Amino acid sequence: MVIPSTSHKEEVMKLIAKKEQIERSINDCGQILLANKNVGMTESLLDSEGFPRDDIDVYAVRQARHQIICLQNDLKSTMKEIEDGLVNVHTEARTNHATTTKMANMEISPDITPEGPSRRIENTCETPILVVTSVMPLSPAEKCGIRKDDEILEFGSINHNNFKELKQISELVMHRQNQQIALKIKRQGRNHDITLVPEVWSGKGFLGCNIIIPNSTR
Structure with missing residues (x-):
């Protein structure tokens, strides 16, 4: 060893x-x-x-x-x-x-x-770990530029290499409330870097968007 x-x-x-x-x-x-x-x-x-x-x-x-x-x-x-x-x-x-x-x-x-x-690693990280199914108006997600149908490749330090369950995302969001989290997303075949700041707003949660795990990641 x-x-x-x-x-x-x-x-x-x-x-x-x-x-x-x-x-x-x-x-x-x-x-x-x-x-x-x-x-x-x-x-x-x-x-x-x-x-x-x-x-x-x-x-x-x-x-x-x-x-x-x-x-x-x-x-x-x-x-x-x-x-x-x-x-x-x-x-x-x-x-x-x-x-x-x-x-x-x-x-x-x-x-x-x-x-x-x-x-x-670079190729593997092109595999989306999450897909955005909806974004609420005036939410932190909308303010940072996240849109419906965006594919999330990286959520902070979480990517396809270490992602296992949605709980990881929830824990990261709770830990980084009011702090910047770097996201890499794919939209219409092109990659974009986005900075998200989870925070309390008028709606539920700290993001204001609904995300699911795509079948290819399960």
Whole structure:
């Protein structure tokens, strides 16, 4: 059995812990927005006469919004570091495996080269995990550009490689309330990147759309 470098693994684990801390901080800031009539990140803080609204804590909301923006940038940077770290771990594992195989005088399969799994993953991720059957007006889903019949290829970190059940989506949405989630969708044969922000709105749930698992994914 090949054991990746402990230093690489430890570094990735530290980055994951950092990511989780950032997500908790973003969620804390999101709670401030929720407590102030769920103003979100873009709703105006001025009244109809151009004065600061008196029904919310304008200062607290501005501070929370600023912190969320900064934290989201930190989160994006940390996610990239985690991705690079995982590449280092798996690359080392493949290299060690290839060396071991050569020493045993066995033919090395092309699948262990860096190009092999990358191509398979890319192609596999073209398989939709969800299909949108309806989108409610004025919902978070409609605001971000999701449409009926869109095929969802990636929902945050969830794709065809790790998707098993709708519960994964629900848990991610609950965990990332008032936070950005990157989606990759296919519409009329073309791929699109969409940023969704689950949030409380006038309708049910945090998305305002109905999604099902396509038969090909079951």
